[in-house]
Amino acid sequence: MKFLKKIWHWVDDRSGLTEIFLPLIKHPVPPGSKWSYVFGSATLFCFILQVITGVALALLYQPSSSGAYQSLEFITNKAAFGNVLRGIHYFGASGMIIMVGVHMIRVYITAAYKYPREMGWISGVILLFLTIAMGFTGQLLRWDSNGVWSSVVAAEQLGRVPVIGRPLARLLLGGDTIGGHSLSRFFAYHVFIIPAFIFLVVGYHLMLVIRNGISEPPKAGRLVDPKTYRQWYKDMLKKVGVPFWPYAAWRDIIFGTATIAVIILLAVFAGPPKLTQAPDPSMVYSQPKPDWYMLSIFSLFALMPARIESYMIVIGPLLTIFLLLALPFASNKGERSPLRRPWAVFGSVCVVVFVLSLFLAGERSAWSPSFNAKPLTAAQINSADTTVISGAALFYKKGCLYCHKINGQGGLKGPDLSHVALRLSAGQMTTRIINGGDQMPAYGGIMSNGDMHKILAFLDSRR
Amino acid sequence: MNEPEKNESRRSFLVKLSTSLAALSAVVASVPVLSSFFAPLLEKTPQVWRNVGELSKFKVGDTTLVQFQNADPEAWAGVTAHTAAWLRRDSEKSFTAFSANCTHLGCPVRWEKDAELFMCPCHGGVYYKDGSVAAGPPPKSLVRYKVRINKNQVEIQTSPVPITSISA
Structure with a gap:
């Protein structure tokens, strides 16, 4: 025993372990920093989980445009626990994105970004975008048809940047088209370049936590004054501070463990996203849809007025980055309590509602033609008139059913036409079909008079 | 010019010289590195x-x-x-x-x-x-x-x- 102690003393003395790390884990924190302070560390736990499962996946993965998809099939179907590993990495990414979001909202609502923690906020904003970049590039590495088309979509978005748009798009794809260089580049971004930046910025972010201390729980009426804050914080810690380990850290550990447990359970029971078709850009019968954390943006592009869209693709992200970075400069002192900052709370709620609504809209994707709509059945048509029946068949063949619902069958893009004859006369319907609209093709030049007559007979029987 | 001052200017010259050399080597090394990143912009693919x-x-x-x-x-x-x-x-x-x-x-x-x-x-x-x-x-x-x-x-x-x- 004595001998072991001696060895430990030697190691500790020469390595400086206690000297370096004890002050860090024992650093005093303000009392009362409770469960709302666990989201940053939960993000870190998720990140560590991502690094470890990412390395494990790299042991099984083929980072080449031709081999990646087969290696994904291998990981999913053959490798021992491969499917669970993929699942953990997928839900770990989801967890990290959720935790980043919650952490950020918590910091905003309690105004923890105010003096002297401005750089904490700014480095956090950088980490937010790095995390999103990881989520996006990670989805591409799955390299099924969804991965291929997602990278084309990203290239199209970059292409909207004025002047340098086309070179940027070319740079992303690794050439004129998707090809051999594409996946190698996405792999390098996802596995080397972005993680290197994350490690750097996370290190800096944590260093700032030690340097400036974590923000004390806000109290209504206790204002932040840059002239006196640092001294006040120091005195407060001296008087009532508690060591981070174990008095604050135990909550981080419990919450982090619970987060990881949920991730593993989801990985085992829900599993990773199914692979779609092979990454062949010539297979056009594919319905690309991004992973859930990109779905809100996907919806935004579908719902935004087409006239401003090309501009918003460029201005939107830049404006978001600018506003987020400008926040601690716009207000760095004064009230921190959410009770006295109702607009901050209201704004956060608005952002959450906005993102969630877009997400739900994306889940429905009402704007997409419903290509898997089946021809209407006799029960749905519910008529013995032969003109009506052939009109119903045409209603399917001409693509109307992809966007319009009839008795529960069909797409969601246009109005439900189950009872259209109750609200529109045959004349009004004709005008609409011939001329179309923003969201509907003008069938005037496409359909013969005979077909039009049959479709009208069918629609006129929808009462 | 007395001794310490002469030494100081010699020192500062050497500091500048060595940091410039380091910067130069970094620039030279970054040429192939950046070329790999910008490769898609440097080559043109002829269409067929x-x-x-x-x-x-x-x-x-x-x-x-x-x-x-x-x-x-x-x-x-x-x-x-x-x-x-x-x-x-x-x-x-x-x-x-x-x-x-x-x-x-x-x-x-x-x-x-x-x-x-x-x-x-x-x-x-x-x-x-x-x-x-x-x-x-x-x-x-x-x-x-x-x-x-x-x-x-x-x-x-x-x-x-x-x-x-x-x-x-």
Whole structure:
């Protein structure tokens, strides 16, 4: 025993372990920093989980445009626990994105970004975008048809940047088209370049936590004054501070463990996203849809007025980055309590509602033609008139059913036409079909008079 | 000039010299590093004509999906080197080839034969037979590829993925 102690003393003395790390884990924190302070560390736990499962996946993965998809099939179907590993990495990414979001909202609502923690906020904003970049590039590495088309979509978005748009798009794809260089580049971004930046910025972010201390729980009426804050914080810690380990850290550990447990359970029971078709850009019968954390943006592009869209693709992200970075400069002192900052709370709620609504809209994707709509059945048509029946068949063949619902069958893009004859006369319907609209093709030049007559007979029987 | 001052100017010269040398070596090393990153912008891929089938294979009035290889497929590109186009035989002697990429955000459009429309699955873009926008968010018509008849064979010219610019 004595001998072991001696060895430990030697190691500790020469390595400086206690000297370096004890002050860090024992650093005093303000009392009362409770469960709302666990989201940053939960993000870190998720990140560590991502690094470890990412390395494990790299042991099984083929980072080449031709081999990646087969290696994904291998990981999913053959490798021992491969499917669970993929699942953990997928839900770990989801967890990290959720935790980043919650952490950020918590910091905003309690105004923890105010003096002297401005750089904490700014480095956090950088980490937010790095995390999103990881989520996006990670989805591409799955390299099924969804991965291929997602990278084309990203290239199209970059292409909207004025002047340098086309070179940027070319740079992303690794050439004129998707090809051999594409996946190698996405792999390098996802596995080397972005993680290197994350490690750097996370290190800096944590260093700032030690340097400036974590923000004390806000109290209504206790204002932040840059002239006196640092001294006040120091005195407060001296008087009532508690060591981070174990008095604050135990909550981080419990919450982090619970987060990881949920991730593993989801990985085992829900599993990773199914692979779609092979990454062949010539297979056009594919319905690309991004992973859930990109779905809100996907919806935004579908719902935004087409006239401003090309501009918003460029201005939107830049404006978001600018506003987020400008926040601690716009207000760095004064009230921190959410009770006295109702607009901050209201704004956060608005952002959450906005993102969630877009997400739900994306889940429905009402704007997409419903290509898997089946021809209407006799029960749905519910008529013995032969003109009506052939009109119903045409209603399917001409693509109307992809966007319009009839008795529960069909797409969601246009109005439900189950009872259209109750609200529109045959004349009004004709005008609409011939001329179309923003969201509907003008069938005037496409359909013969005979077909039009049959479709009208069918629609006129929808009462 | 006394001794310490002379030493100081000599020192500061050496500091400047050594940091400049370090900076120079960093710049030199970064040339190949940055070249690998910017490689896609440094090389130009010449476009080539690809055979997509015999003339008799295509019926006048029909629009069919044709698949062909990109201009410069690498050995490790696998199936990603493929591209598709929608090819229509307008008359005995003339063809029109449309890019399969929606001009909105690049998703693959499909030809709906009976409806005579191109439809995009992503955000609901629709195009008429001639490639002009019929509905939805696309800002411009489908892009056309060059197509020619060469000794009874139909050929399409390879092309970069069409990227819609902000001014479209």
